Structures are given as structure tokens and as C-alpha cells.
Amino acid sequence: MSDQRHGPVDPASAAGWTDNQPRKGFFTDTSICIGCKACEVACKEWNGVPEDGLNLLGSSYDNTGALGASTWRHVAFIEQPANTAVSSAGPVSLGMPSSVLPGAGSDGESRTDFRWLMSSDVCKHCTSAACLDVCPTGSLFRTEFGTVVVQEDICNGCGYCVPACPFGVIDRRIGEQGTKNVGIAQKCTLCYDRLGAGQTPACAQACPTESIQYGDLDELRDRAHGRVEQLHAAGVPQARLYLDDPADGIGGGGALFLLLDEPEVYGLPPDPVATTRDLPQMWKNAGMAALGLLAAAAAAFAGGRR
């Protein structure tokens, strides 16, 4: 059995693949996301993901809510008072209806003190994937592309991956009997079927602004660093990368993000950790406790009749 806890640079070969492909992933550049939700729709359509509730959530344009068993892409919308530093850089036009011709009022005065953050969230396909580590059936596995996928015919719905994921991505599907894959864990597969055929995942294919970029992870990481530098140079000091560091708590993500505010603003954990990293220590403590119990029981019998 391969040990993937320590985030090897190439998780696919660590998982035993010998003919593995270059590691594939996503780079989601939220600075050019327009919140069209084409990714959400394309994902649902391609993967046959059932409906996940039709509600108005009262959170800007986000009526999807969160990632889950039947939501594999989720576009977050955050309305914020504008940060002057961003305004001076010239925000990307959102194409919102206004009384002037689009682009006509791009000088400083005509801008409102409001900014809209949008970001399409997805499974991070972690290098140290807690969901995969804790899966007791081997249903969750590492593909030859370095991604993390549930084998739906093996999962027995124990639900352990759900609290293990530090991002709250994966969930057990609930629904009426007969719903596709009800009772088992579901999440983004990075379109494993499309990758196998040399295709781009549905969400990246559908994204009209290339906010979602798909490709070899190494190349995406370089591209992400370049983009952040570009934005910094253009006067957007808030631009930052998320999950690009292989030394972080999950060994770096297979999905990277460029964010314009702290991760928690987007509903992302600021310092995610795959808890399986502490597992050797945990087993040691449990072993000591078990020995203590044995000793206590022995002592209980050593102490005479009453």
C-alpha cells in the first residue's frame, strides 16, 4: 500500500501508477470570473448530477449555496464595499446595466464604491487527500492524472470522507430511492471520462472568460504565478494564490485559485490541513491508551477479592 500522507510531488506515481500522465488540474483565476455559472451547468449536464434544491438563498446571485454531493462546481458571489486600491487599478467591467455606454465611463469618478467578487469553487484534488486516505473501501482512488475520484460501484456510503475533507467538498448523496448514486459519496471527478479521451473537463470547456483553466499542473502553477505578478504590477496588491504551495497542509492543491481577498471571504479555509498527517501520533496515543486499559484491568484483578 502506498503512503500518500506526506504529499509526494507526484501523487499518481506515489499511488503506484507507472504509466501515469503529467498531473492534471485546474487554475481558477477569479479576477476574470463573470459569475455566469456556465461551469455549474456544464458540470451538471455532462456528469448527470441530479438537481440539488431550487431555492433563493438571499446571498447575492448565489442560489447554489455550497459544494456537495450534487453540486460539483459552485460559483460564490460576494458583494463588498470597494477597496480603493482595486478601483485605482481599473476593475474588470462586469457588463452590468448602466445609463452610459459600456466602457464610456471608465475614468475614476464614474466608478461606484462597490465590488463584486465571484469565484467558481471545486474539489481541490489535494496532493494529500484526506478523503482518499480515510476511505475504508478503496473506493476513492488516485487516478493516473493525479486526481481523486470516487468509484461509485465500490463506495458503501460509510460517509467517513465527508468530515475528513478540510474543504467540505465531498458529501453523501441524499434523495429518494432510485436517485442516481443515492447513499454514496459524490464529488468532482475532474471529468475523469473526458480526460481519458484527451478532452478538457466540461466546466473549463464552458467557461467563456477562461477563468477556469485546465492543463498540466506544473504549467498551470507557472501561469498562476505569472498572473499574480501581472496583477500586482497593475496595482491589485490583494491578488494572491491559494493552494499553490506544495508545502502547505494538503501538499498543494491539484486545483489552484487566484483570489482577491482572504480565502474565508469565499468560504474557503485559510489554512487547510489533511488531518491524516497527524495519524501516526494519533495511533501512538491510542496504543498507549489501550495499553493503559490492559494495565488497569490487570491491576483491578490483582487487588484481592473485594
Added chain:
Amino acid sequence: MVPDAEFTSYYGRPVLKAAPWSTDIPAYLFLGGVAGGSSLLAAGADLTNRPSLRRVARLGALTGITLSFGALVHDLGKPSRFVNMLRVAKLTSPMSTGTWILTAYGPGAGLAGGAEIATLLGGTGLLPRWTRPLARLLDALARPAGIGAAVLGSAVASYTAVLLSDTATPSWHEAHRELPFVFVGSAASASGGLGLLGASLADSGPARRLAVTGALVELAAEHRMEQSLGLAAEPLREGVAGKFMRASKILTGCGALLALAARRSRLASAASGAALLAGSACTRFGIFEAGQASARDPKYTIVPQRERVEARRRADAAKLRP
């Protein structure tokens, strides 16, 4: 008290998903503890010739493990696929390791419990003649099987702490140092309690001692856990979890005191045993519910993580300064 933490979140929504587990799982934790501890008591009682303690402990272990196994399977999204647990053995998965521990433990506890049932039925004269050799075989196997179950029982009682701690659920993970001790303490006090409930006064001495030791360990480890949890201790004091935890402390504390005081009274011993059992169950439900609450409130995820990030930032800045 921890001051109210300031933090940003996405519309107050949770960052994490709470485990999709029903009350089957805390029941499983409790019953597994009763089973593991009882196997220890049963083996000891068998070796030191305390028949009434041996009987209740063996039957307790058999019942406990059967019910807890049932709860585990019942909680699966696809119970019919339980056997898929046995297609791999993964040390990185406490659920896989635990399933193998249970699989190894079950037959021993089952044999010992079966032998006890055979003896009980044999005493009633209800068993047909031809089963006698079978009963004798069971009887001969019961001791080695029971000793095996006792050793593995300690693992059954402790591994469940790792099961909870190896998750991103704040109040479970942050407790990973103390939780195994809370859980074995709870298992010892519950199984000791069962012994006090069911064994004669002449036989119940070891159960009493194990129960009291277990109660003390549980209370002490629980106290330490609350100290070291920081913000993640809050859910242990609030809501349903808080109620369970307070009940657990009272029941466990009073049960242990009564067990000490009631050495000469069968009835009072039984009452102390019942209190200890109830206290142990409350501990499991309390810790389970506290974890679930800590996953549902983004505060427990974001605040400590933000603190870690800021601490690293400060350290980096300090390094840069000449």
C-alpha cells in the same frame, strides 16, 4: 471564557461538512467501549474464577459488539455493501483499521459469549442431549478465545478515538491527544458498571476497581481535553452537547463515588453501575454532538486557522527584519 472571536465567513455558512452520521455512531462508540472493556473483565473473571462476573461480562461483550456492529452497518449509505470494507486494509483509514480490529475481535467475543449462553441453557436442561459435546467444545475454546478478545478489546475501546480525531471536524481533531484516554476511561467505567450491575458482591471487586479507575481517567482526561482544545472546547459546553457532557460528568462522578461507598450493598452497587453506564453513553453522545456542532459553525474552522496564518506571517516578518 474565550472572548467572542471576530472573523469573516461566506454568509455565515460552514466551511466544512459535518459527518453524515446519525445517532448510530455515538451508540456504536458506546457499545464498542462496553464490549471491549467487558472482554477484559470476562477474561480476568474466567482466570480468577469469578463466575457471576464472567457471565455478565461475556454476555455484555457479545451483546455490545453485536449491537455496535449492527449500528455501524445500519449507518452506511449502502448497507448491502458492508463487505466492501474488507476488500482493502488501509492503515491511513481508521475506519478500515477499526473494521479489521472488529473482525478479529468478534469471533473471540462471540465464542466466549456463546459458551456462556450454552452453560446457561445447559443449566435449564432445555438443550437436547446431542448438543452436549458441542457445548463442551465451546467451553474448552471459551478461555483462549476470551483472552484473545480481551487483548483485542483494548483496541476496540481505543481506536474509535482515532476514528473521530482523524477528521477535519475541529472539536474532534483538536482533541486527538486526549480523546483516546477519554474513550478508554469511558469504556472502563461502562464495562465496570455493567459488572457491578450484573455480578454478585463476592465477584464484583475487579469490576468496581476498573469502574472507578476508568471514571477517574475519563474525568481527568476530559478536563485536560477541554483545557487544551481552546476555542474548539466551546461546543462541548453549549447546546445538546453541553447537556450530555454535564450529565456525563454528574453520572460518572456520582456513579464512581457510589461504587466506592456501596461495597456491601448489592442494590447500591447495581445503581452505581447503571449510573456509570449512563455516564459513559452521555460522554460519547456529548463528544459526538460537540464535533458536529463545531463543523457546522464556520467560527471553529476559520478563527484558529486564521490565527495560524497570522502567526506564520508575523514569524516571516520577524525573520526579514534586520
